Amino acid sequence: MSDIEIARAATKKPIQEIGDKLGIPSEHLLPFGHDKAKISEDFIKSLSDRKDGKLVLVTAINPTPAGEGKTTTTVGLGDGLNAIGKKAAVCIREASLGPNFGMKGGAAGGGYAQVVPMEDMNLHFTGDFHAITSAHSLLAAMLDNHIYWGNEQQIDIRRVALRRVIDMNDRALRQIVCNLGGVANGFPREAGFDITVASEVMAILCLATDLKDLEQRLGDIIVGYRRDRSPVFCRDIKADGAMTVLLQQAMQPNLVQTLENNPAFVHGGPFANIAHGCNSVIATTTALKLADYVVTEAGFGADLGAEKFFDIKCRKAGLKPDAVVLVATIRAMKMNGGVAKADLGAENVQAVKDGCANLGRHIENLKKFGVPLVVGINYFITDTDAEVQAIKDYCEGLGVEAILNKHWSDGGKGIEQTARRIVELCEGGTADFKPLYPDDMPLLEKIETIAKEIYRADNVIVDNKIKTQLKDWEEQGYGNLPVCMAKTQYSFTTDGNWRGAPTGFDIPVREVRISAGAGFIVVVCGEIMTMPGLPKVPSAENIRINEAGQIDGLF
CATH class of the missing domain: 3.30.1510.10 (Domain 2, N(10)-formyltetrahydrofolate synthetase)
Structure with a gap:
């Protein structure tokens, strides 16, 4: 069955029952229909004295057209943790209408690792984005x-x-x-x-x-x-x-459920290029008070999403993550190894090995933040045992375990091995989280630190006008802000076509912007679009309501 067919066949529970799993009284749920609700501000305030659960970040290699499945893994791991008897919740971002009607289409996971109601979440949901648009307007x-x-x-x-x-x-x-x-x-x-x-x-x-x-x-x-x-x-x-x-209402986190009727917080959706690409702090911190394990994700690959999660969200919110899952696929490794998309179905162990350089760089980068990690291989039916073993052997050489996950086809039980490993990492107490750079480092040095330590650039090219602007902001009291790097998600460089683990390149800074309210400096590197356009044949052309009253073409 397709993702949408699986989602439609799901047996959803009333949202009050999902709230019960986390101990949220029904009077503190503001329902939007029967299957989604907001959590009241008063209830959230009442949780302040509770101990936090364990925080697990799901991130990935650089995105490829072959697909990685970060959200699917996030949802699957939440179900997997519940399947092994842990009280777990998922925290993800809301979807933007623009891409849903453009090229990307809608999604909230995939296969048997999805969050529902899928149609609502990819359309108006609880109106949060409309409220943000109205406030900005x-x-x-x-x-x-x-x-x-x-x-x-x-x-x-x-x-x-x-x-x-x-x-x-x-x-x-x-x-x-x-x-x-x-x-x-x-x-x-x-x-x-x-x-x-x-x-x-x-x-x-x-x-x-x-x-x-x-x-x-x-x-x-x-x-x-x-x-x-x-x-x-x-x-x-x-x-x-x-x-x-x-x-006011948009600030209240949204509660929905996975296909296995486990709680999921879906709230906020900042651009992962131009902003920090994580779900809301209030959703994550609320979930940590209510669940023993909280699984969240950060947008795009670890060079953007994880770095911003650690250096902006965790720094600002005082969060201390306990473990990381780095998602990769055999298909993406082969594409990083030079295989064309049309040829990804054929076994090619050497291409997998060649493509692992991208995975390896992300592993090395994540280790710099002091949080233990495991590599999650998101399984596709065309994957062969030899290809899977190639990734496992490569990761073992870097001192990291790689585990094959089949949550797309088997739901929570298909990712139980990773769930158990995550519990071991969290309970082991080895996490010693630290941001990449200190608050008091000069802004230009922060930019250079990310470019050289995470992207592995040789130099950062910054003209005098930008240097002067950075110094002016420091003099105005903004020097302690973190920097939010805006660049292509497809590569460590500013060239989206340069896959793998490039070396011998520079990072050009085109402009810098201050988000004084959000509390970070945006550093635009290369060509970044803050208003996308529709493709020649947008998804919207195929979206309609069918005779059964269901939405076709959105997924």
């Missing part, structure tokens, strides 16, 4: 309104920093001119749209610890600059309070 409207009615803050309209957002892929909006139409409509200026997941409001919601912290962070957003280059903040135009009101 309110800020944009109040900013232009402030300028129109006299510009009390003396904002230089040539230096407005805030772009608008919409949760759809629409290349026509990347660069626009707004306020046209004469005196009544304001002062014409250039502007543009990003996709909602790239909004700083999204990153803020995913890093805020409560509503008070949310309002503080929203107020810290820099919306533009005066002629003397001094920043103008969101609170200066008095938008932070109303934005918080719009986001």
Whole structure:
């Protein structure tokens, strides 16, 4: 059966029963239908004195067209831990509408390791993204309104920093001119749209610890600059309070379930390139108070997702991960070894060995953070014993165990060996988590540290204008912020076609941006798109409601 057929055949339990598994009283669940709910702010506050469970990160090698299955592994491991008698929950991000109707399509795991209701999660869900879009749009409207009615803050309209957002892929909006139409409509200026997941409001919601912290962070957003280059903040135009009101319900984590009726928190969805690519801090910290094991994932490969999870999310939230699962597939190893996608079904042990360099670099990088790891081989039916053994032997040579997982076909029982190994790693107490760099390291050195230690670049190319900007931010008190590297997910370099474990390259920094509310400096390397376009044949062309009232074409 296809993923969507498996999901539709699932027997879902009422969301109150899923809440019962975690000890959440029904009166503290705000239901959206029968199979999804938000968890009340009052209940979350009542958990503060509880001991945290164990935190497990699922990350992966660099993505390839062959597929890796990071979310599938995350969901499967959550089910696997429950299958061996552990109280476990899953924490993942929400899906963005734009890619669902574009090239990517929808998903929430795959096979027998999925989170449901799949259709709802890939469409409007509980309205969180709409609330974020609305809050960001309110800020944009109040900013232009402030300028129109006299510009009390003396904002230089040539230096407005805030772009608008919409949760759809629409290349026509990347660069626009707004306020046209004469005196009544304001002062014409250039502007543009990003996709909602790239909004700083999204990153803020995913890093805020409560509503008070949310309002503080929203107020810290820099919306533009005066002629003397001094920043103008969101609170200066008095938008932070109303934005918080719009986001009040969106701040509450969403509870759903896996196919095996285990709890899953699905909340937040920051862009994994331009932002930190993790689910919300409040969902993760709430899950840690309610479950003995929490399995979460970070966007894209470990060079982006895991690094940002450790250096931004864990640093900011005070989280200390206990173990890591690094996901790889035989197919992806062969593609990294030079095999074309059409030829991946044929056995090629040498190509697997050749492609393992990418896996090895991620293993070496993860070890730098002091968290024990295991490699999870996501099984495909075309995988042969010899190919699997090649990866196991390679990992053994690096002092790491690699385990074959069959959760896609067998659900939680197909990943029990990895679940047991994760328990051993967590209970062994060997984790000694440490970020890659200290807070007080200069911003340029932080950039160079990531580029050289994680990507293995020879040099970082930064022009004097960017160096001056970084120094200015340090003088303004932002020097202790972590850096959020924005680059292609497909390679350690800025060239998405350069697979494997490249050497002999430089990392060019194109621009730097400050997300003062979220609390990080965005470093744009190479070409990064904050507003994707639709492909020639978008998924939307095939999405419709069938005669049975079901949605076809979304998956």
